[in-house]
Amino acid sequence: MNSIFVYCELTEEKNIADVSLELCSKGRKLANQLNVPLEAIVIGDVDENIARQVSPYGVDVIHFAKDNRLFPYQTLPHAAIVIELLKNEQPQIVIYGATPIGRDLAPRVASALRCGLTADCTELAIGSHIEPKSQKEYKNLLLQIRPAFGGNIIATIINPETRPQMATVREGVMKKEIISNSYNSKISKIDTEKILKPEHFILQTIERHVEPQKINIKNANIIVSGGYGMGSKENFQLLYELANILGAEVGASRAAVDAGFAEPERQIGQTGVTVRPKLYIACGISGAVQHRAGMAESSTIISINTDPKAPINEIADYVIIGDVNSVIPKMIKFYKQNVK
Amino acid sequence: MSFKIVVLAKQVPDTANVTQDAMKEDGTVNRAALPVIFNPEDLHALEMALRVKDKIKDSEVILLTMGPVRANEIIREALFHGADKGYLLTDRRFAGSDTLATSYALSMAIKKLWPVNLIFTGRQAIDGDTAQVGPQTAEKLGIPQITYAEELIDVDTSSITIKRRLDRGIEIIKSTLPCLITVNHSSPRCRFRNAKLVMKYKKATSMSELQDRNEDYYDLFESKPYLKIDEWGVEDINADIKWLGLSGSPTKVKKIENVVFKAKENLVLADNDNDIDKLMKTLINSHIIG
Ligand SMILES: Cc1cc2nc3c(=O)[nH]c(=O)nc-3n(C[C@H](O)[C@H](O)[C@H](O)COP(=O)(O)OP(=O)(O)OC[C@H]3O[C@@H](n4cnc5c(N)ncnc54)[C@H](O)[C@@H]3O)c2cc1C
Numbered sequence: 214m215n216s217i218f219v220y221c222e223l224t225e226e227k228n229i230a231d232v233s234l235e236l237c238s239k240g241r242k243l244a245n246q247l248n249v250p251l252e253a254i255v256i257g258d259v260d261e262n263i264a265r266q267v268s269p270y271g272v273d274v275i276h277f278a279k280d281n282r283l284f285p286y287q288t289l290p291h292a293a294i295v296i297e298l299l300k301n302e303q304p305q306i307v308i309y310g311a312t313p314i315g316r317d318l319a320p321r322v323a324s325a326l327r328c329g330l331t332a333d334c335t336e337l338a339i340g341s342h343i344e345p346k347s348q349k350e351y352k353n354l355l356l357q358i359r360p361a362f363g364g365n366i367i368a369t370i371i372n373p374e375t376r377p378q379m380a381t382v383r384e385g386v387m388k389k390e391i392i393s394n395s396y397n398s399k400i401s402k403i404d405t406e407k408i409l410k411p412e413h414f415i416l417q418t419i420e421r422h423v424e425p426q427k428i429n430i431k432n433a434n435i436i437v438s439g440g441y442g443m444g445s446k447e448n449f450q451l452l453y454e455l456a457n458i459l460g461a462e463v464g465a466s467r468a469a470v471d472a473g474f475a476e477p478e479r480q481i482g483q484t485g486v487t488v489r490p491k492l493y494i495a496c497g498i499s500g501a502v503q504h505r506a507g508m509a510e511s512s513t514i515i516s517i518n519t520d521p522k523a524p525i526n527e528i529a530d531y532v533i534i535g536d537v538n539s540v541i542p543k544m545i546k547f548y549k550q551n552v553k
Numbered sequence: 554m555s556f557k558i559v560v561l562a563k564q565v566p567d568t569a570n571v572t573q574d575a576m577k578e579d580g581t582v583n584r585a586a587l588p589v590i591f592n593p594e595d596l597h598a599l600e601m602a603l604r605v606k607d608k609i610k611d612s613e614v615i616l617l618t619m620g621p622v623r624a625n626e627i628i629r630e631a632l633f634h635g636a637d638k639g640y641l642l643t644d645r646r647f648a649g650s651d652t653l654a655t656s657y658a659l660s661m662a663i664k665k666l667w668p669v670n671l672i673f674t675g676r677q678a679i680d681g682d683t684a685q686v687g688p689q690t691a692e693k694l695g696i697p698q699i700t701y702a703e704e705l706i707d708v709d710t711s712s713i714t715i716k717r718r719l720d721r722g723i724e725i726i727k728s729t730l731p732c733l734i735t736v737n738h739s740s741p742r743c744r745f746r747n748a749k750l751v752m753k754y755k756k757a758t759s760m761s762e763l764q765d766r767n768e769d770y771y772d773l774f775e776s777k778p779y780l781k782i783d784e785w786g787v788e789d790i791n792a793d794i795k796w797l798g799l800s801g802s803p804t805k806v807k808k809i810e811n812v813v814f815k816a817k818e819n820l821v822l823a824d825n826d827n828d829i830d831k832l833m834k835t836l837i838n839s840h841i842i843g
């Protein structure tokens with residue numbers, strides 16, 4: 214039966230990226246539902262043991278291309294390898310991270326294979342579809358669910374006729390789950406010499422500075438998040454203070470990031486990361502749909518806002534009507550007093 | 554002219570300002586109720602193209618858009634900012650195209666304009682946020698792509714050097730031409746309209762706009778050919794209808810839902826010592842914090 218493939222990308226430190234491991238976990242579940250193997254693609258100049266980092270997530274076959282010209286990522290050589298591999302293997306589903314790499318590569322591959330591609334899915338499922346006109350039934354399709362129209366609607370997209378069915382998924386949307394630390398994956402080596410041609414290397418990298426990922430708010434249990442209502446970068450210090458005593462991470466809305474109050478890695482929402490912490494404290498955030506899309510599943514939500522009608526309040530468990538500059542110092546004070 | 558720069562741009566509904574009135578009962582969007590705008594990142598793409606034009610003698614910037622006749626508005630807008638020429642791809646058989654079919658149509662139109670030296674697109678269009686049409690068009694033309702361009706570092710008649718913006722850094726990449734470049738919102742904003750160009754191109758128009766207005770501009774196009782916005786249909790670009798429109802689009806929309814978040818029952822507190830002390834105690838006692 215035709216497999217499910219996950220394109221796995223490497224981080225700056227040359228490990229498998231978290232988003233790829235998350236997709237392997239999701240891919241494993243879909244593969245179980247369809248009763249097919251899960252296969253991964255790893256391309257880079259790394260050793261086999263790095264490629265094997267995907268094994269515990271339940272990958273049956275790792276297609277592995279090792280070549281010192283293949284790191285850092287470049288569109289043409291990576292696309293050539295992936296296109297060749299997918300043509301030969303004919304998987305039914307291929308998923309990629311919705312990262313700068315995944316979103317550069319996947320459309321190029323989709324165009325070459327003339328297959329469908331859905332960007333930025335927030336959910337993937339298996340389901341059937343009946344075509345209204347012809348009443349033809351399609352079974353076991355990949356349902357690709359994503360926000361559309363600036364987050365105002367949720368659309369379910371399908372590819373009834375073409376294969377593979379392809380999607381990109383943002384980091385943090387799927388959960389990483391280890392199946393077994395001794396899961397047995399077969400390595401299948403890709404002969405890069407046969408695929409790569411000089412014309413794949415016509416782009417020249419003249420300079421490159423990429424920082425390793427330092428901020429990672431995705432796995433935090435508690436998130437103290439600030440919006441435009443924080444007023445300034447200096448006021449964001451209050452959030453770091455509160456986060457520090459609670460053992461929390463600091464998140465931000467896009468308006469706060471755009472205003473320079475916080476780093477882009479802290480942005481939560483449709484075009485940032487998706488989080489589901491135990492506690493989410495929204496400070497001076499109005500709660501636009503695009504922001505709620507990334508945090509609505511938090512277990513407990515506290516909103517601090519001067520406006521009693523802010524949309525974030527609708528999904529909050531506790532709403533504190535007040536100025537962040539006065540409420541947060543009180544929270545710090547009473548936390549210290551009450552915790553022994 | 555010898556050096557051709559094509560800008561792909563789209564007229565899009567202003568999704569940042571979707572009001573409740575624009576949502577229909579069944580959860581779909583009433584496009585007619587939304588104002589349309591020049592896709593924001595496509596204006597950045599136009600600016601980068603104009604900067605190339607500033608540097609290369611004998612070059613021209615051509616705006617290409619696929620859409621309804623109304624999309625001529627963005628062609629005129631581009632002419633006001635410094636583009637030299639516009640083409641509108643419009644045909645009922647293009648309707649319903651997904652990104653794959655759109656990139657096929659655009660690539661066929663670009664082939665008709667060939668030889669083309671550079672193509673600029675926006676990173677993504679705000680109606681779909683897919684960021685697929687650029688790379689797919691590059692693949693169909695068999696040329697390299699540079700995505701997320703932030704700055705034009707250098708360009709001459711045989712190569713271009715671009716700074717790209719990545720999540721946590723930058724890359725400077727040099728490519729041979731032809732090459733397709735998708736432009737990020739972090740790049741320079743589009744220059745202002747030029748008053749002289751506004752005067753010159755105010756009346757730029759296409760045949761179907763004239764027919765709608767019941768006007769005869771035959772003489773005008775004869776004397777001022779630069780006012781003509783060319784319209785191309787399926788046959789003009791030698792496209793195969795098999796790869797166009799709904800039938801050429803592998804992706805189908807199965808279902809659309811309006812986003813509704815369930816309102817929770819919440820506890821409203823005031824900014825006083827008593828309320829906040831109580832809240833912190835509740836959170837500690839239920840082991841959410843502490
Ligand atoms: C395609 C698209 C994608 C997007 N993606 C994202 C995304 O991923 N993440 C995201 O967050 N946004 C995203 N947005 C933007 C989103 O629509 C909102 O503009 C943004 O979330 C607003 O941020 P904010 O709540 O911080 O600012 P505002 O909407 O300006 O709200 C500020 C809030 O602070 C309150 N306030 C002001 N002063 C104080 C004070 N002293 N004390 C307490 N409260 C105060 C105000 O009452 C208000 O509620 C996206 C938009 C689009 C179109």
Ligand SMILES: Nc1ncnc2c1ncn2[C@@H]1O[C@H](COP(=O)(O)O)[C@@H](O)[C@H]1O
Pocket residue numbers: 561562563592594595598617618619620652655659673674675676677678679681682683684685686687
């Ligand atoms: N119908 C169209 N006409 C011209 N250019 C388009 C069209 N659709 C998309 N593009 C270009 O492709 C880019 C990416 O679009 P998208 O893949 O829809 O996010 C846009 O910023 C435009 O530059």
